[in-house]
Amino acid sequence: MTLSQILTTRRSIRAFKPQKPSDQLITELIDAAIQAPSASNSQPWRFLVIKDPSSIQAMRVAVEEASQHILGLLDPQGQKLFKEYGKYFIRFADAPVVIAPIFKVTQILSNFLPDNLPDVTWMESQSAVISISLSVQNLLLMAHEKSLGASVMTGPLIANTALTKILSIPDKWHLAMLIPLGYPAEDPDPTSRKPAHKMIRWIQ
Numbered sequence: 001m002t003l004s005q006i007l008t009t010r011r012s013i014r015a016f017k018p019q020k021p022s023d024q025l026i027t028e029l030i031d032a033a034i035q036a037p038s039a040s041n042s043q044p045w046r047f048l049v050i051k052d053p054s055s056i057q058a059m060r061v062a063v064e065e066a067s068q069h070i071l072g073l074l075d076p077q078g079q080k081l082f083k084e085y086g087k088y089f090i091r092f093a094d095a096p097v098v099i100a101p102i103f104k105v106t107q108i109l110s111n112f113l114p115d116n117l118p119d120v121t122w123m124e125s126q127s128a129v130i131s132i133s134l135s136v137q138n139l140l141l142m143a144h145e146k147s148l149g150a151s152v153m154t155g156p157l158i159a160n161t162a163l164t165k166i167l168s169i170p171d172k173w174h175l176a177m178l179i180p181l182g183y184p185a186e187d188p189d190p191t192s193r194k195p196a197h198k199m200i201r202w203i204q
């Protein structure tokens with residue numbers, strides 16, 4: 001496939017066959033991910049590859065418990081809306097493999113500037129988020145090229161504290177998302193995209 005074909009035919013896959021991708025194939029996806037650009041070439045990323053079913057189920061339980069806690073804070077109408085929305089947060093649990101990208105904020109300017117410069121702090125934190133996001137896009141595109149399916153899930157981060165503990169994420173590292181991965185058991189139709197001319201604001 002050409003790059004254009006990869007970009008336009010990739011889909012978010014949420015249903016998987018039981019077969020696990022090989023470690024070699026997963027490593028190829030990570031190798032593609034780490035080719036991404038990053039702020040100051042800091043490469044502020046690591047990739048946790050979860051294959052153990054008991055760990056994946058522990059993560060599912062953590063997200064379900066967080067969902068129940070949130071439900072208890074809502075009125076009946078809010079509960080109805082959240083139940084419809086929150087049911088998607090545990091879809092990762094049906095995947096044979098889950099990749100958990102983590103990132104670390106690289107402090108360069110803030111090491112020698114005064115502490116009262118919030119824009120610098122914000123810039124450095126955003127740089128780390130942008131860097132890990134660029135790497136994940138590489139991973140998703142390579143997965144599609146290799147006939148694998150994946151999707152990005154940030155909903156499970158409602159249980160961020162519990163997931164951080166389950167995955168033994170080191171201090172100063174942050175969970176960015178979960179990526180369920182496997183061989184697709186579905187072929188979703190393309191979702192609509194707004195045309196480019198509606199997305200552009202020319203400043204000239």
